[in-house]
Amino acid sequence: MAFVQKKIGIILLFIMLIISAFAYNDYGLSWDETAQRETGRINYEYVFSDNQYLLEYYDRDYGVAIELPLYIIEKVFNIQDSRSVFLMRHIASHLFFLLGAYFCFLLIDLLYKNKFLATVGFLLIVLHPLLYAHSFFNSKDIPFFSMFLICFYFIARAFENKSFLHFLVVGFLLGILINIRIMGVLLLAAVIFFLLLDLLVSKKYLHHVKLIMAVFITSVFALVLTWPYLWESPVSNFITAFKRMAHFRWDSSVMFMGEMLSSLKLPWSYSVVWFLITTPILYTALAFLGILILIKNVLKSPKNFLQNNKQRNNLIYLITFIAPVVTVVVLDSVLYDSWRQLYFIYSGAVMLAVYALYLMWEKAWRKTAVGLVLVAFLPIILFMFKNHPFQHVYFNALVDTQTEEYIRKNYEMDYWGTSFKQALEYILENDSSTIIKISLYPNDPGVRNLNILRESQKQRIQISPIEEADYFVTTYRWHPADYPEYQDNKFHKIKVGNNTIIEIFKLK
DSSP states (O other): OHHHHHTHHHHHHHHHHHHHHHHGGGOOOOTTHHHHHHHHHHHHHHHHSOOGGGGGOTTTTSOOTTHHHHHHHHHHTTOOSHHHHHHHHHHHHHHHHHHHHHHHHHHHHHHHOOHHHHHHHHHHHHTOHHHHHHHHHOTTHHHHHHHHHHHHHHHHHHHHHOOHHHHHHHHHHHHHHHHHOGGGHHHHHHHHHHHHHHHHHSSOHHHHHHHHHHHHHHHHHHHHHHOGGGTSOHHHHHHHHHHHHHTOOOOOEEEETTEEEETTSOOTTHHHHHHHHHSOHHHHHHHHHHHHHHHHHHHHOHHHHHHOHHHHHHHHHHHHHHHHHHHHHHHTOOOOSTTGGGTTHHHHHHHHHHHHHHHHHHTTOHHHHHHHHHHHHHHHHHHHHHTTTOTTSOOOTTSOOSSTTTTTTTBOOSTTOTTHHHHHHHHHHHOOOSSEEEEEESHHHHHHGGGGSOHHHHTTEEEOOTTTOSEEEEOOTTOOSOOGGGGGGEEEEEEETTEEEEEEEEOO
């Protein structure tokens, strides 16, 4: 038992690795995956073949800290067929997600010396249905979230030891973080702010100046080194990328609270509401309890929180959770597809939830803490098992989950179209025709999912206009209403709870 307790972090990681070995090939392709891979390819050719097309490429300002290594893996191992390419990407992206969860475990154990709390932190990550599923097919937002957790750990170690080497490591990791998404500058600013604070209250002025320079210079070095777009003109290209990402170039419509809204004119509450309705309620409640207790304790003893390294980490987590939401509201940034550009704020939410549980544990409310954890996790485990591999279509009881098709007609569901994989496979299994003509809506994610089918399956599918098609397949995105003209042609549907995420109509 003592061995299990000592190695529980490794055991949890091992269990999740076993699960992922059986699960990773079940997930379909998301809308953006082929474009993300293309970004990696173009940067690879710029670096290794001197192909200058990167400098005029539409998405040249995307960071490639994840996409370039993924493409390098593809080239090194000579992975050529599309199915193998995207399955490799799925398992690699998920492994990085699990690495982030493991570093969260290490961080909590470092701060609180408590394996129970560290286990809870790990589970708060891998048992978030939305993030778990996205960890396979979202190589933009989930790696950014995971990198935040990794940075949190090394930041805590650095402030504990105050060594030059530790802050060099932090600076390098922060450079990678900013490469993945520019919003990472927020965490760099927080680290420098607290180092400046230490400089003001400490007599070791020179030492803290060295630490600040170590973090800043190393982060800039790592950022430029790993982002080819910056090589030609680091400052001006970074400023361009920052401006373009702050006001992203995506003008389309999203379903929100029953209305089809322009992505350029969304209410300030858009991302907040999405966070609240797609995160398990008890997870959110614990995070907000942690915030309230933290604010109370800071007001009660501000000096303790500003100078105590362990306590001060919680201020970084609070900043990480609150500041990005405020920033996108103030900058009027373009957001879409629920709160996926802000998934990384959940890293701070996890740490704040654990802070609340830690205080319960310290006050001997241990049975209450264990009870809350069990009540929180058990229904989520059941949901994730029952709805595999569509865990990302999770909504909690803050919205009407009981009325048939209510969510489908009021919110985006499988907006990235990963369920097209299962729909196409179902048609292939139930139709022996040599060539099957299929019409898709939306067309793009459906076509992309051909890339994860076996070659023999792809050869049997012909994407056709609906007038010529044998089947019509829809995820109801941009068309949440029913299709009364095809009600007599219902063939198969996939549902999560009481809501259809994809449906097949047999037309001939």
